[in-house]
Amino acid sequence: MEFLDITTALAPAEATSPTPVDADMVKDVVSGLSATQKFLPSRWFYDDEGSRLFQKIMIMPSYYPSRVEHEILVRRAQDLVRWIAPSSGEVDLIELGCGDGTKTVSLCTALHDAGVPLAFHAIDVSAHALAELSTRFKHELPQVAVHALRGDYFQRWPSVYALRKQVAMFLGSNIGNLPIAQAIGLLKRIRSRLKRGDLLLLGVDLQKDPRAVLAAYNDVEGVTAQFNLNLLSRLNRELGMNFDLTAFRHYACYSPIDGAARSFLVSTVEQTVRSTQLARTFHFRAGETIYTEQSQKYTFDTVEELAASGGFTVCDHITDAREWYSISVLGAH
Ligand SMILES: C[S@@+](CC[C@H](N)C(=O)[O-])C[C@H]1O[C@@H](n2cnc3c(N)ncnc32)[C@H](O)[C@@H]1O
Known part of the structure; x- marks a missing residue:
C-alpha cells in the first residue's frame, strides 16, 4: 500500500514530470468509445484542471449540492459529532474522494473543538485536490494530523490501528456518480475494512424539484460545460488523441422517473478521432453522444436499499x- 505524506504527495517533481499512460484509463477509453452508447467514466474528469474547474462549480449559485452539504456539516455538526464520537476514544476519519477539503475542515474543527482525538486520512486521485486540502488544514486546523493518500478509492485504504474507531466518509454525493453495481461494490469494500460499530457517513443528494436539479448541471456560466469538455483535453494530452473541442457540446438532462441527472458530450459533426498512443480511431456520427456522468438522486428508501x-x-x-x-x-453491524 502506497502511503504518501502531504509533502511527498505534492513534490514539485511530480507536478512537472510528464504523465505516464495509465493502463486503467486506456482500458476505459477503448471500451467506452467502442460501445454502442459511447461512455467515459467520470473519474477521469479530475486531472489538475478538472479539479480546479470542480472548485469553481462548487461555488456556483446553481450548484446547490456542495452548499447544502456544507450547511449540514456546519449546522448539524453536533449531531455528527455525537455519532462519530459518542465516547472518548480516538477516531480515524477516512474520506474517500476528499477533494479540496473545504467542507470536511468544518467537521474536523467541530470534532477537534469537542476534544475528540482525531487522525484524518484523505484519499483522492487528484494531486491538485490533495495540495489544496493540505494547505487548507495547515492554515485552518494545524492541530489535526492529516495523512494524504493519492490513489483510487477502489484500491486504497490507509494503515490504521485495529483498535481505533474508523469513520469512513464518502461525501459530495460521489456515490451517485457510480453505476449501481459499482456503488454496491464500493460500499461492500468499505464495509470489509470496518469493524462492528464503525461508521460510514454517506452524502446523498435527495430527489427534489427537477428544475433545481437540472440547473445544477446546466449552469448559464458554462463552467460545467468546460468541466465536461476538459475530459477531452485530458485524453488529447495523455493518450495522444486529437479531439477537436469545438466539435463537441455539453448536454445535461434529468429524469424524475429514475432520479438520474446525466451529462453527455455531443459530437456536432460526423468525425473520426485518432489516438497515437492507442493506435486506434473512433468514429462519431453527427449528434452522437458520449455519456460522461451520472448523478443519481435518492429517496430515503433508495438510500436504505443501497445501504443494505x-x-x-x-x-x-x-x-x-x-x-x-x-x-x-x-452503521457497520
Ligand atoms: C465530486 S468531487 C467531490 C469532492 C469532495 N468530496 C466534495 O464533496 O467536495 C469528486 C472527488 O473524488 C475524486 N475521485 C473521483 N474518482 C476517484 C477514485 N476512483 N478514487 C479516488 N478519488 C476519486 C476526484 O478527484 C474529486 O476530488
Missing part, C-alpha cells in the same frame, strides 16, 4: 431543513 446491499444499516439521515440533501449515517 452494501452490508450497512442506516442509523440516521441528517438533512438540511428542506430535505434536499442527506448525510446518512450508516
